[in-house]
Amino acid sequence: MFLKKLSIAAAVTALAAGAAAADCTNTVPVKTISNAFPAYESMAAAMQACGNVTSELDKDHRLKIVDAFSANPSLYSMTSLTNSTSVPMIDADLLRPLDDLIAEYGQGLSPNQFIKIDGKVMAIAAFANTQHLMYRKDILDDLGLAVPTTWDEYIAAAEAIQAAGVVDYPIGHYFMDGWNLAFVFVNHYLGEGGAFFNADWTPSINNEKGIAVLERMAKLASLMDPEYLVSDTTFVTKQLQQGDVAMANLWASRAGAVNDPAESSVAGKIVMAKALMGSEALAATVWWDGWAIAKNIPDEEAEAAFKMIVASMTPEEIAAHNDDALWLAPGFTPGDAAIGAAETFASGMAAPYPMNKHIGSMHNALGAGLAAYLTGSKDAATTLADIEAAYITDAKEKGLLQ
């Protein structure tokens, strides 16, 4: 961690040669906590360059922030936030509305970045994320295959690639047991036009659409490395980088890495494309990632924290880290890495990942229950019925369902 901070600090010193960081000098101590990947690393570095900012980058930050922000004063001035991590923070009323600060200091931000709950801005989105197709253009061209646009075409193309035997496995997918596997189901179920809940929040996944999704997942699994149940996003990224697979449906935030010559043996050969269609919509969800400020801190600190958010998103900063993410702030020019996500967003066919309390419980039940179908110990209908039962037990215990 310390080494990482050092290297960030070094990177910042190099970058700060420009005038960008000069006008953000900060005198009030600000402490941030955030997820840890390149986009947050560059934002944290930009904040630190202004002085008096301590940044904690932690992939498990979501397990800390509710308790940390409940303290008075809060242990951090601000945190990174997404669709789903915002739910418990807003429930417990731990975030400070930002409207007054935006009026005073936020002219440089785009209104599209404001996460508004009942009219009040509770967070500033920094970038958007989604999942879309990444494919090896050379392989598809050699085999004369068109770029797939639907999951059926994708499976057909994968079978053709498998038959040609040019790669170990035609596709990679984040099928790791737990959150990832459940997330695949969530995306595909939305792509089939499914709704997870009835009006009274009872579950409604044990239906034709749910079964269709499971059958498609089993089909996809048969085209993957047989160790797919331990395959997370990083694993799939490596499969693409090492040329083990020809296509993958992956998070947009990995689009830069798969073509990074420092890591990838097939750099430049992987092309991004729009997310794939299910029967009714794209089987992809839109996520926003951004910053929110603690309620339990003095106004002075909140003001300083807000200025840091603004400083991390100046057009100069965005331009310097253009390919790290799909930035929402002004100054972003979508490059080759962003094409897939940009087309996915532009189509308007990808739903945002739901921001309600029940999806957390449902996502958990799916994560625990889906593997049984893929390992063959349950059939599709039993799997879905068991997941519904697990959701009901869980939601009742958590007070979400009567």
Place this chain on the structure above:
Amino acid sequence: MKRKTFMIFVGPSVFMMLLFIAAPLVSVLWQSFHLTQPIYTQVEVETCTPGFPAQICTTETQIRPQLDDNGKIITQTTFVGLQSYRNVLEPERLRAALDAGSWDQLMNLRFWSALRFTLVFTILTLPLVIGTGLLIALAVNNTLQRIKGPVIFISLLPFIITPVIGALSIRWLFIGDGILTAALESWTGRDIAMFAQGWTIELMMYLYRVWHVAPFAFVVFYAGLQTVNQDAVEAALIDGATRFQRLRYVIIPHLMPLVVFVTIIHLMDAYRVFEEIVGFSASAHVLSLQWLTYEFLLPDGTGSRAISRASASAMLTMIGIAILLAFPLRRVWRDHKGR
């Protein structure tokens, strides 16, 4: 020792045990019979999130916890009796599976499948740990005095490694085209995927646990070997006892209390198997009881935990350990009374 002096010496540790062991235990027991929930109300919420090109606003009926004047979430606690235990044990579905006589159906119940693995894991690794530990101890005892130090040090290494780290390093040797999998593949000429099916993962977990814990058994037995009565060994030698007979009738009976000790420690440890499930990402294929508790305790994507079921599951794990320990402890008690 005077009673007062005794109390002064023992007092602090009794106090610590009450504070850090007994009190949390009582609290877990209490929580397993109660349910603490926020009081939710339905609200219409308008949410605006980034869209392309413009924001997307949706209005949805959601539930929100009620807050008190200090901004804290209001919770209510109700006594639910054995409900959480029922939720963990799923007795109706257990009965259905037993009535149908279907092992597969039984193994689809999370608790019972976790219990199956936990018991097999505990009971299968026990003789292997004791056997391997004893073998290493005998081997080291018979090596040259000069190299004993280094040999003991190397034999102890696996035990020094943090369990999760050890499990992860074994996982990296085998996952995907890890070097050992690659080696096996070139040796057998077949495509091998160690993480694709349950039994290979289970096998790796057993081997890992034996590799990790055998040094502990070794150290204990090695210490025991230093106290073997040499007169008795020599007497047996004069009586014409073979090497095996000396081991069987002199050395092992001498080590027996230590075997019981290692057994007790191992049963307690192995029944709480958890690191292996994490390290080998085994949860898709096999679960352990401790993993189940962890799953309940981990907040879901939107921050709620299943504390009551986690408590019930933890109590059940403790009851399981108590039952398992009853056997070796009874032996200790009998020996104690016999003296």
